[in-house]
Amino acid sequence: MVKEDPKIRSGHPAVLEQREIIEREYLAKKATFANAMFILLAALMFVLLQLYDASSTLKWTYGLFFVFLAALNFVMYVYGEYRDNVKLCVYLNALAMYMGVSGVMMEIRNVSAFALLFLTYAVVAAYQERKTTIINHMAFLFIGLVTVHRFPGILMLAPTAIGERVTIYVLLTVFTALMFAASSVMIRKQMFYYDQLAKIKEMDLRMIGTVEDYVKQYRNKEPDRTRYFRVLRRFTEALAKKMDIENVFEERIDIIEALEKMPETEVLKKYPEYSLEEIKELGRFSFETDGKLRALLFKIGQTEALSLPKEDIYTDTPLRTLSFHTDSHYAQIIAFSVFYVLLKKGAFHTEPLTDEQIADVLSNTDFAHLVHSRILDVYIENKDVFDNIFRDAMAREGTT
């Protein structure tokens, strides 16, 4: 059960949990492709061992090793637990690939075996996962450097060819660093999207709450739940008759109504033929504000045909900002001032925020990136002055 926290930020338990779920979902998709490449790589290793007349014991060991690994991945898929274990699978696969390629290099000691190291790097990189990226670059660099140092013959280097060796050390180190930087940029971008997706789900939920608050303020009434269930009884009775089945709905509606008046345990005693899980599920029919059913009804009611042209998807950048880098600083200052006064005043029939709340939102959430850093510094260092300016202006006009 997720604990409530009033802020939507990266550390919010619900957002964190959701980000982890989204990351695993997407990782599972990427892993499908990378695993397929892994199979091709394993086949290539096997072909090389065959062509270079490796011992049959080694070939058998390789065969069993890859079959075991494939079985492990398969079991995790079949039992539906794969997504929870997808990261573990990916780490195992990455390590197994490097173990495999190291073995081939030691056995064959040829340029083509060394080239296989690059291919292994490419396959592991396809997982695009944070820790796997670290494993990938460390393993690639370590195996590469050790091979050149201890077994220069693999690259047909003479023991005295210091210049060539230095060049290869530099090449490997510089380009591992370069690719690590490239992977970090890509992974940061992905993590940013996962984070934004997790946050937007929470924002979606809270925006529904905001609309519900407006409806309550404007209409001064809640949906008439008694009427809802009265007509539902009429409908389900007719439905059962039409489908020529026993009316299984009647008792369920009784339980929903009973749940409004007594706790689940009491209802369970009264209806012993139902399990606690069934009673809990019927509890979701509650009409309370913030409830699952209310949000679902709202979402369905606001669904509309959506056309999202490709250019809209990409131009619709994840972050809206008060600080477009092409805007003049006047525009950026005015945007921030309007934003601040709206929050401070509690505009549009919302509750006013205190300066502590505003500063907290601006400093500890994505807003820190959405406001010009100098404007943000000015505000954080002069909160009291901002407060005084606001109060004076409002008092003079008599609108506070």
Next chain:
Amino acid sequence: MRTLWLKLKNSAYLPVNELLGMKVLLVLVFMFLFGALTIPVSILEAFSVTVTLVVALGFFVMFATSFSMVLLKRVRLAMHLSIYTFIGLTVYYVSGATLAYGYFFFFITLIVIIFFQDVYAYTVYGGSLIVYGILYINAQGEALMGDFEMSVMMSNVIHQIILVGFFLFFLVYFILSDTHYEQLATDFATRRKAIDKYRMLAMKFSAELDERDGVAAPVEDVGFQKAVSETALFINELFEDEGENIIEVVEFYFALHQYTLDDVLADSRIAAITKRYASELDKFRIDKNTDLMALFYEARNHVKERHGGEDRYVFRLEDVFTAKANQLMVLGLVYVYLRTEWMQLDKWGRVERSMTHEEICELFKLNELRTYLSYEHAVFFLENEDLFNQCLR
């Protein structure tokens, strides 16, 4: 270097062009290190002093030109120049008669091209490099063979397969990466569109409340205008720029709410600088569903609790209610909600209308509804729509 490191750290927030500029700069730093360390060393191996000097000079010219292009914000051109430099270095090292490791230079240069994550650059330059690599292996295959007893042809094929495999693998990887980003971006854009619609409803209700309670909207509230104006003046003073004009721009910002941006831009009497401010400030209007309004509600909702319970973000009917009977009852409640609650816009743009039976039938045919209801649920409704209409009004 510090700026480069900070940019790398905050790369997720950088616009595409700035991100590319950062990558080019990073490649140039590595290229400089690499060239400075390896070109002098290569003189010890297979090349004459003249050749090495020409290469060193060429390298320096290309490096300086690429760097200048970054400074001049021509980052795409700088990217191409840095790729040419690496391709040049590949040809140089590969030409060394005894340099078997020249083979690896193909991988290294491909990695540099991959770093830019530009599928077209990768296809054109990477593809050309691969063709050159295949020819190189055919010519130098024997030098790559080592001591094993195998035909040169077989050895060449293995080296070529690995090189081409590496290239093709990353090509597919690029395509899949693009698809992956597209999925993420689509999911994000879809959810944002939904929130935009919810915010539009919120703003409609707020306007109705203003009208009902006789409250002035913020844009017409003199106290609000004064507070904005004085806050902006204060910030601007601390920016230590010429400050007086900002008051005029604030006044213009509030006046802008009476016009559309198109009207302002089309008016030939308005000065160019004013039109520029109008374009910049239009997205911060507070009488429309703008970026600023989105950020206002977002900030407000940061400090607003909401109890979501377990499976907080799960809204698919069959995931929320597992029993078939419960799912059918929810369908009934959905119908009652849509027919009776006034949550739709009427012809005057007010949220004062519920859906008609025909509209609900159309809604159930929408693909977008599959996010919440399965195809079977929609079919069940459409097959029994008369019953819903008769009993649930």
